[in-house]
Amino acid sequence: MIFNIIFGFFGLLVGSFLNVLIFRFPEMKGLISGRSYCPKCKKNIAAYDLIPVIGYIILRGKCRNCQKKISLQYPIVELATGVLFFLLAITIGINYQLIIYLLIACVSLLIFVYDAKYLEIPEVFSWLLLIFVIISSFLNPHFLVQDFLLGGLIGGGILGIMVGISNEKMMGSGDIKIGLAFGFLLGIYRSILFLFLSFIIGAIAGLVLMASRKKKMKSEIAFAPFLILAAIISIVWGNQIVNLYLKFAMI
Ligand SMILES: [Zn+2]
Incomplete structure (x- = not known):
């Protein structure tokens, strides 16, 4: 069970990477590299605000700099990835197929x-x-x-x-x-x-x-x-x- 939960947390991190991919894919700019920034005020986001789900809750869904709303897509995709990784670890088992x-x-x-x-x-x-x-x-x-x-x-x-x-x-x-x-x-x-x-x-x-x-x-x-x-x-x-x-x- 502990490994399944670890996979769940790993999923949260992967989820925040998927968010970046979705937001940057249309323009293909800085897809992999490049620091995360607020799409509204363009200011870089501090590492501690990027913690999946928790960052969103601490900021109460608003950018620390410009106070504009952060898209709900971020925590939802992070959470969904975490849950999915957890469910798959249980269903498939911890092996190479996973x-x-x-x-x-x-x-x-x-x-x-x-x-x-x-x-x-x-x-x-x-x-x-x-x-x-x-x-x-x-x-x-x-x-x-x-x-x-x-x-x-x-x-x-x-x-x-x-x-x-x-x-x-x-x-x-x-x-x-x-x-x-x-x-x-x-x-x-x-x-x-x-x-x-x-x-x-x-x-x-x-x-x-x-x-x-x-x-x-x-x-x-x-x-x-x-x-x-x-x-x-x-x-x-x-x-x-x-x-x-x-x-x-x-x-
Ligand atoms: Zn901002």
């Missing part, structure tokens, strides 16, 4: 936030996701080629058909690659669960957004966040859910 799963988690979070923010998925992110998934599948000692291929066919195929029918209004081609990647990773049964969950989460989120009048019926909503939430649930609890379903279906 490393590739953590990379998959990082790219997924990048896609999640990027799509939610800018309504687009950079090609490099979706390709990285596919590559990491393929590596992880081949590293898996229980790898089954037909499960891998059929999972991909379900995940990528069904989303591909939906993109075609909806004329890219509801989802885009970037979403197909994400569906394909998680389909490969999850195999046949969990891919079906994954798609099913993504549509349910999407429908609920759409209704909530419309009820709160943040979105209109026809306005564009990013779909990748729903795919990623569904994928996380399917990776962490997918086997239990599928087994439970099969048990009840047998009765």
